[in-house]
Each structure stands twice: as C-alpha cells, then as structure tokens.
Amino acid sequence: MATVVKSYEPTFRDKLYIPALFQGLMLTFKHMFKKKVTIQYPDEKHVPPEGYRGLHRLNKYPDGRIRCVACEMCAAACPAHCIHIVPEPSPWEEGKERYPVRFDIDLLRCIFCGFCEMACPEKAIELTEIYDFADYSREGLWIDKAGLLEIYELTKTQNYYTVPNDE
C-alpha cells in the first residue's frame, strides 16, 4: 500500500531563519571548548593499537639465538617479493639445522600486509607498531638481519612509543 509522505511545512519560526541561525552559532561556540584531537607529532606520538602492522622484526630465543630457520615461507608468501633470504647450515651443534646469513627486507616494496608473520612456522618474523621510519635514501629503507634483530631488542618488552624519549 502506498504511503503518503507528508512533506515538512516550515512554520513561521522556521521562515524567520533567525532562531535557526542562532542555534547554529551556539553549536559552533560549544565546539570551541571541546577537547582538541590534534596530536603534536614530533613532541607527542600516536600509540598505535594492538595488532598494528608496522616495521618488521626478527625474533630471538631467550638464549639469544635467532628463531628464523631460513625456510623462506615468508619470502614465498610475500605478495610484494620484498624479502630476500640467504640460507646456510647453522653453526650450532644442536637444534635447528639452517639459519639465515642474510635476511633483507626492501621496505619500499613491502606493503605491510602481514602475510609473512602468518606464514612463519617458527614465529620468527613479526610486524611491530613502529610507523615513523622514513628516510632520505633508498638504501636507508633496506633493512638487513642486524637491523631486524635490533628492532626486536627495541620492541620485545614494551611498546616502542610508550618508551619515554631522550633517556
């Protein structure tokens, strides 16, 4: 059944427009004193929520040995082909047979999809919350094994951005 939609008939008060204008002004006036949403970036940094996909890291065992076994599952899963691994037989007597001599990630190619951490059987590669790693050169955005392990040290215990700066 068809319903008749009643159109809104403006009252005399509406047609004056003045009360509506005043209402609008009061609204913006109230907003002037609301909490500001600005984060003053270099001074204060946005803390990304849990599960944020930022810069990669390579995890270590508590004894300091690298978790990665150079299976290259991450490199295979990577849609951007940004992970480059050179495997070698591990120098350790017991435990894992392989380890990566080189583990390089081209951050300019990386799309931060997180497939690598999902593909990893050893929980060796993970994405951290670090987002401000811009650089002036292409070389600076090519992170190697040492760099990735360093990121692990920076982020293993606490959130990178809740650490107070300049200490």
Next chain:
Amino acid sequence: MDLIGFIIICIKVVVVFAATMLAVMGMIYAERRISAFIQHRLGPNRVGPKGLFQPLADGLKFLMKEDIIPAAVNKPLYLLAPAMLLIPALMTFAVIPFGSSLTLFGRQISLQVADINIGVLYILALTSVGVYGIVLAGWSSNSKYPLLGGLRSSAQLISYELAMGLAIVAIVLMTGSLRLNDIVTSQQGHLFSWYVFKQPVAFLIFLIAVYAETNRLPFDLAEAEQELVGGYHTEYSSMKFAMFFMAEYANMITAAALTVTLFFGGWDIPFVDEAAMGNWGALLSGIAFILKTAFFLFLYIWVRWTFPRFRYDQLMNLGWKVMLPLALLNIFITGGILTIIS
C-alpha cells in the same frame, strides 16, 4: 590651524593606522586559532608564545615570495587593484570616533581623526570604492575565475549597498545628523538608548549587509575557493596577494567599528558619564570601544566557521526581495513614529 593642532592630527593618524594594522595582524591570528578551535584543532601555536607571532611569519613569507605578474594581464589596472582595495579600507577608519575627548595641557583632543559632518556618507562612499578594487582585480587579471569573482562582487555590491544605506537612513532619521559623533552622543544614557534596541530591524539588515560588504562568509561569493579557485585574487602572488587579505581584515575592522558606532553606542559605557570623569573617562570609553569592536570581530570569525556560503541567486533574492523592502518599511515606520512624536 595652528602647528600644535596639526601635529596632534598627525599623531592621531599614525596611532589609528598603527592600531588598525596591529588589529589586522591580531585578526589573522584570531581567525586561524578560532577556526581551529571550532574544528577541534589547535591552530598555529609554534611561532612565539601560543603562536602569537604567526602573523609576522606569514607576512615574512609573503615578502619572500616571487612576485609574478602574468603576461596577459592589463598591467596598470592589475597593479592598481590591490591598492584600490587597501587604501579605502584604511581611510574609512578616519571618521570613526574611538573615545570621548582627552584634555591635555589645556587642549581638548577628540579621539577621532577627522570629525566631518558627513561621516556616514564618507564611509558609505569609501567602502563602495573598495569594491572597485575587487572588480578591477577580477577584470584586469584577464582570466576566467577572477573575472567571475569580480562579476559576483559587483552583483553583490548593487544588491547590498541599497539595503545597507537604507538601514543607516533610519538611524540618521532618529539622530538628525550624519556626523558619527552626534550619533554616538545621541545614544548616551542608559543601555536601552543604544540604537540596537530602538532599531533592531535596521541593525539586522545592517549586520547582514556588512558581511556582504566585507566579502565574508556566508557572502564571500567573490572568493569562493571551492568553485572559483580563489576568485578575484587567483592571479595575484606575494605581497599583492597579502594586500588583498590585509584589506579584507582592515575592512572587517572598520565594519565592526561602524556597527558599534551606529548601533551599540560607540565608545559609550551605559550608566556612566564619561565627560565628567575627564581623562580617565576618555580612557575607559576607548577601552569600551575596543571591547565592543572585538566582539563584532569575533562574531565575523564565528559566523564564518558556522554558516555555508549563499548561492548567487539566493544572495540576489535576499538582497532585493527581503532586505530592501524590509529596510524601506523600517524607514517608513520610523519616519511615521518620529512625525507623530514631534
């Protein structure tokens, strides 16, 4: 005129000019901060304490920029237009009384640059000349967006100038004088002797028309960033561009001061007899004037960040079909009542 009188006038000119330019800088800062606050942002807060030196940084930036004169422009008019806009904007303030009179060394100094007996006419004439600056800028740029901006500005001029003038006529009818000082003194006494209470309709019409006159939102059709790139000043760069903005803000300051003078008792403080208090009264009246003007300047910014822009035809409708008849009716009623009373 004796030498001391001449020197006094020179000092007043310099003081008023400096105060206006300072207020322009203050307005640039206030606009950026208040607009940010309304949008839950912080606004400029880096240059100097609380970002107070931001206008200086802005000005320096404009000075450093390359001054480009496009090849296709009509050069004399193109160069004339910014000055055409800025000079009347600064000149208008000359007739506005910003306080009662000081007495220094037995000499009475009225706080007003020029006390001319056709003050209202002078202001109306000069603000209209200012619009020529916009029209000329739009036309001489020889480019489509500035041309459209200039065209809109001229259309705006003819639809608002009338209503604004007629709104002031009601005030002039009640005062019987075109001298701004007389208009202020006739509003002295208690609060309800201000013309905003005696002439609320004229006040509303004047306020709306003044927004159109100064090209501020909701009537900034001549600029209309979203549709016209930048409107009349699209082809301008560097300090010439800055001059348009200085003119806009100077115009706003004059318009706010005029609104205060015509409808809010000018430098008058209700229930206080400034003349009896001597120099302190003059000082207080000056402060009262500045505060009132500051409120209207704040209102400009507040309104800008609240209301959307009027469309070209809506503006014409409002100007010709609402404000003009209303202003005429207001004059008719005012005149009728005045005749009956006398």
